[in-house]
Amino acid sequence: MKSVKFTVVLLMMIISVSACKKTDENNVITIAKEIIIDDGLATSFDYRTQGIITPAKNQGPYGSCGVFAAMGVFEALIAIETGEKVDLSEQHYINASDSWNPNTGVSPMTVFQFMIDTGIVYESRLPYQATITNNLPEGAVDYTLDSYAVIDLAPLTADQSRKLIKQTLIDHGPLAAAMDFVRDLDNYQGGIFSPPANAPVTGGHWVVIVGWKDDPAVPHGGYWIVKNSDGPNWGENGCFYSPYTICNVDRYVIVRA
Secondary structure, X not given: OEEOOOEXXXXXXXXOOHHHOOEOOOOOEOOOOOOOXXXXXXXXXXXXXXXXXXXXXXXXXXXXXXXXXXXXXXXXXXXXXXXXXXXXXXXHHHHXXXXXXXXXXXOHHHHHHHHHHOOEOEHHHOOOOOOOOOOXXXXXXXXXXXXXXXXXXXXXXXXHXXXXXXXXXXXXXXXXXXXXXXXXXXXXXXXXXXXXXXXXXXXXXXXXXXXXXEOOOOHHHEEEEEEOOEOOXXXXXXXXXXXXXXXXXXXXXXXXX
């Protein structure tokens, strides 16, 4: 068993962009002015260029995005700390956890707690099935987590929160993030994700933020680089580019401390 010193920090964002739209008092869609970001940080950062992001996996027609986001973060952490790329078992959590509910899904925080209490094994020992099975791994687990903590961002402005997320990415690695799910994401093929202003929110979705790029030509002044769980052939090698605050992608994030 390998125990990795891993403290998860939960950041709760104050940004709220309901249904991914902005209207004036007459409900007329407005076009955002060009925004130049000056956070005092690099204008772009991308963990994919550092060789620590594992390939995007496919959750299939199953509400396990929170599990995949947790594994994506932990796999990246292991690569950062050991130089080893591993594939961890989502199925281990799904089969062994008392808290798993396929109808509602779970927060990565719940999955992290499972990996603190129980640990996790390699994907090869318990491959993903997109359903609950009776199989459990034999022998010792392969990795365990250490702890997590919570940071409340409520006192911060949206600009301060964006800067803190960026700094946390630099200091501590990729982070799991909740977002409002709109059906347009299913049809994403590349470029900047730009759902219609009136796109209905049909639920929530967990993803992994792996970087950013400031760009005044993009709504809200730039975008997050986001790893999804629809497989490596979806989007841009399994990732998409989401403008800051769109669909609340940076409202609620979990990172390593």
